[in-house]
Amino acid sequence: MSDATEPTADGRDRLLASISRYQVPIGILLLVGLLRPVIAHDALLGSSYIASSMLIWMLFAAAFNLLYGYSGLLSFGHAIFLGTGIYGVAIGLRHFDLPYLVAAPIGVIVAGLIAYGIARLIVGYGEIYFAMLTLAFAEAIHFVVNADPFGLTGGADGLRSGTTPGWIESFRGQSVVQLGGGEFDLYYFVAIVFVLATLALWQIVRSPFGRTLVAIRDNEELARAMGISTARYQVWAFTLSGIFSAIAGTLLVIRNSGASLENFGMMTGAEVILMSIFGGMSYFFGPIAGAFSWFFAREYLTNLEMVAVPLLGTVDVGPILGYWRFFFGFLFVVVIVLSPREGLWGFVRSIADRVRRRLTEVIRE
């Protein structure tokens, strides 16, 4: 950011300054606008089918990173909050005939209360114990959901029928929103919520509260000695992170046409961690880039063999279909070894920085 202060005309400086000040909102809008057409390009995925799933997981990863990247606390249990958002809507619609716009906020609030309660219990024992205790809570809640209490959660079967709001029309795997006589793809509904939620996350990060979180992450002992009630900040970081994860859940339930037990599973909690680290936990857009790569790699690698088969003639690459995780895992190791905290986004940024510096050198000569 500091290299934006080249000695140039005043107006351009001010423009650059406001671009750098608002680069996150600008980036969010660009992302939402470009994601769908770009991945639908023939050279990439050739379909926009997974665009809305991508956005939802990007929001989940960004919410997770409020805790991990900005507060320095690792949670293995964030599936709890995504799952609560999902099941909140599914249960509300199916068992209580609530409208989506009532059930979704209830799910988010319940997730916030659960997060607050858990955080109050587990904050203050040190980072390792914090991480282990989130794992324990995730296991416990997975167990409860699996036990199908009062017939609410459907146990291992999850909840399918009666969980889609009336204004969603699904047709050949494509979900369409029907509102006030108009029709538009589900992507745009997801995009609106995504923009609002990520802007809110960005505001939290740059607020006095968010600045304090970063200070605590950097040096907790010093923060306490300087008068910061570190435990209370961490409790609220966990709570807010849980709330925004649940918002992602209230979208995912529509996208997936229902709730399934694996939403609360260990893999869900692990995937969001991997996405964030892969993308780069030090940056706002890091986990977002991580979620994108995750989905892109999965789709691309599983599609690859269909494209590749005619080129390779009779070679059967079918088994590779199931091994996209292996290739992604390999990629993951490479990125982590190259830049542990910076991730993929840090890598992209450093290249962009180098190009920019090179350009300004060329221009000056």
Add this chain to the structure above:
Amino acid sequence: MTDTSSDDATEAERVTDDATDPASVTGPGTDHESLDPTEAALGARGLTKRFGELTAVGGVDLAVPEGELRAIIGPNGAGKTTFFNVLTNALEPTAGAVYLHGEEITGTPQYARPHDGLVRSFQSNQLFTEQTVHENVRIVAQTAEQGAFSLDLLGRGRDLATERAHEVLELTELDDLAEETAKNLSHGDQRRLGIAMALATDPSVLLLDEPTSGLGAVETETTADLIEDIQSELGLTLLLIEHDMNIVLSRSDRITVLHRGEVLTTGTPEEIRNDDAVQEAYLGERDEEGSL
């Protein structure tokens, strides 16, 4: 950690009675604390910290009057830093009481102390290393302004308490380095930043843990000047752990000598210089170390 306190308390009371009853320690040449701890700017009574069998701080009485510059000296392992840790509740005291301007603050949490006016700097450089110098100070000033916790999600952090941060950076002559990342500062500047952050809490009593450690001769003098300037300008009460005897003897109003976790004596620099017990317990050792 509090579950053993009743046992410890009775023991500590005994220690207090034996060793540091104000009436029994007015030996010749020693002006032990003449003030009651509750009447001082910063006071301690029977302050004790044990780690298992080891007594790091054993029944220390302290009464630093308003506006005094008090040095704490003692050989390595005398319990000086532990004493700071229990004064600020970074470590919970095993027994004893801490008073700030007459109010007992023994049970208040560590993070509450700076808001009451008691703050400390650290012996090793403790900073928010990834942040700029300005942000380091600003975040502390923001905390002083908003309290120990504030769920302020709507403002823009960087805009808050910037004035105050600049004031403090000017006072500590760090304003030129404001936009530097803290981890890139020289050791001396990092030490000064530590003091600046403590000042940003707007303290009335400031505890400095070896502010000149690791500094060269010139930097040591500048830092000592800075500390004196700050004290007179802000009217602070100052408690200073310091190894540099020149600074201790020339700058402090009074000196408290800690030895094996207990107060050996308290007196003016003149009295300390001429105290045989101090010579034996402390200055002798310093001679062996060759640093006096």
